[in-house]
Amino acid sequence: MAQSLYFPLLLMALCSISECVQRQYHFINEMKNWTEAQRYCREKYTDLATVHNMNDMIQLNKTVNVNDRGVWIGLQGTNDSKWHWSSGDPVLFLDWASGQPTGSDNCTVLSNGQWFVGACNISWFFICYNNKLIVIQQNLSWSEALRYCRQNHVDLVSVQSVEMQYEVMNVVKLASTEAVWLGLHNYCSMNMWLWLSGDMVCYQNWAPGNGSTPENCNLEKRKGAVQSGGDQTWISLPESRRLNFICTNY
Numbered sequence: 001m002a003q004s005l006y007f008p009l010l011l012m013a014l015c016s017i018s019e020c021v022q023r024q025y026h027f028i029n030e031m032k033n034w035t036e037a038q039r040y041c042r043e044k045y046t047d048l049a050t051v052h053n054m055n056d057m058i059q060l061n062k063t064v065n066v067n068d069r070g071v072w073i074g075l076q077g078t079n080d081s082k083w084h085w086s087s088g089d090p091v092l093f094l095d096w097a098s099g100q101p102t103g104s105d106n107c108t109v110l111s112n113g114q115w116f117v118g119a120c121n122i123s124w125f126f127i128c129y130n131n132k133l134i135v136i137q138q139n140l141s142w143s144e145a146l147r148y149c150r151q152n153h154v155d156l157v158s159v160q161s162v163e164m165q166y167e168v169m170n171v172v173k174l175a176s177t178e179a180v181w182l183g184l185h186n187y188c189s190m191n192m193w194l195w196l197s198g199d200m201v202c203y204q205n206w207a208p209g210n211g212s213t214p215e216n217c218n219l220e221k222r223k224g225a226v227q228s229g230g231d232q233t234w235i236s237l238p239e240s241r242r243l244n245f246i247c248t249n250y
C-alpha cells in the first residue's frame with residue numbers, strides 16, 4: 001500500500017509543473033562541428049538541445065542511440081569560465097561526468113547519459129530541440145490562426161489535461177492580447193464544445209459563465225480562448241476576434 005502511494009508522488013516530483021515535457025528532442029544523424037550543428041538546429045528546429053532538469057535528461061537519453069560515441073548539446077563555455085545554453089535559457093541544471101568540466105575545450109558532448117567537454121571544431125552527431133508549444137504574436141481570427149498553425153507548425157493547441165493547461169499557462173504570458181486562441185470550437189446547434197482532435201471537453205478550465213450556458217446560435221460562431229492574465233481560465237469569444245494564438249509542434 002505504501003509503495004503504491006509513493007510511486008505517483010515520485011513521478012510528480014520528477015515532472016514539476018512548469019517544466020513537464022516542454023521540449024521535444026530530435027537526434028540528427030549527421031556529423032557537424034558545434035557551430036554548424038547550432039546553425040542547423042536554429043534553421044530546422046528551435047536550437048541545439050537545452051536541458052533544464054532530470055526529466056529532460058531522461059527524454060534526451062531516449063533520443064540517443066546508446067552506441068553513438070557522443071552527441072553535441074547546446075551548452076557552451078565562455079572564457080569567463082561560465083556555461084551558457086545556446087538557446088539563451090538560464091543554466092538551471094548540469095549533468096557533468098565526474099571530473100568534468102576540465103581542460104580548455106568549450107563545447108559539451110553527451111555520452112552515456114553524462115556530459116563531457118569537447119573541442120568545438122570536432123564533428124559529432126547532435127541533438128536539436130523544439131518547444132512543444134509556441135505563442136504566435138499575431139492578431140488573427142480563429143480560422144486564420146488555425147490555418148497559420150497548420151501551415152507553419154502542426155495545429156492549434158488542445159488542452160485536454162491539467163498538465164497541458166500548465167504548459168499553456170507557462171507560454172501564454174508571452175502573448176500581447178488579453179486572450180489567446182485555443183483549438184476549441186462550439187457546435188452551437190448541439191450546444192457542445194469540442195477540441196480540434198474531435199474529443200469532447202473532459203478536463204475543463206472555463207471562467208465562470210463561459211462554456212456551460214448555451215450560446216446564441218443566430219450570432220457569430222463561438223470559439224475558445226485562454227485568458228493570458230489573471231487566473232488563465234478559458235472564455236468563449238466570437239470567432240472573428242483578433243487574438244494571439246498557440247500552435248503545437250508535435
Ligand SMILES: *[C@@H]1O[C@H](CO)[C@@H](O)[C@H](O)[C@H]1NC(C)=O
Nearest residue numbers: 077078079080081082083106
Ligand atoms: C573573452 O575573450 C574576448 C576575446 O578574446 C575578450 O574580449 C573578453 O574580454 C574575454 N572575456 C573575459 C571575461 O575574459
Ligand SMILES: *[C@@H]1O[C@H](CO)[C@@H](O)[C@H](O)[C@H]1NC(C)=O
Nearest residue numbers: 032033034035036120121122
Ligand atoms: C565548422 O565547420 C565549418 C564548415 O565546415 C567551418 O567553416 C568552420 O570553421 C568550423 N568551425 C569550427 C569552430 O571549427
Ligand SMILES: *[C@@H]1O[C@H](CO)[C@@H](O)[C@H](O)[C@H]1NC(C)=O
Nearest residue numbers: 137138139176177178242244
Ligand atoms: C495585437 O493586439 C494587441 C492588443 O490590442 C496590441 O497591443 C498588439 O500590438 C497587436 N499586435 C500586432 C502585431 O498587431
Ligand SMILES: *[C@@H]1O[C@H](CO)[C@@H](O)[C@H](O)[C@H]1NC(C)=O
Nearest residue numbers: 207208209210213234235236
Ligand atoms: C466569461 O468570462 C469572462 C472573464 O471572466 C467574463 O467577463 C464574462 O462575463 C463571462 N461570460 C459570461 C457569459 O458569463
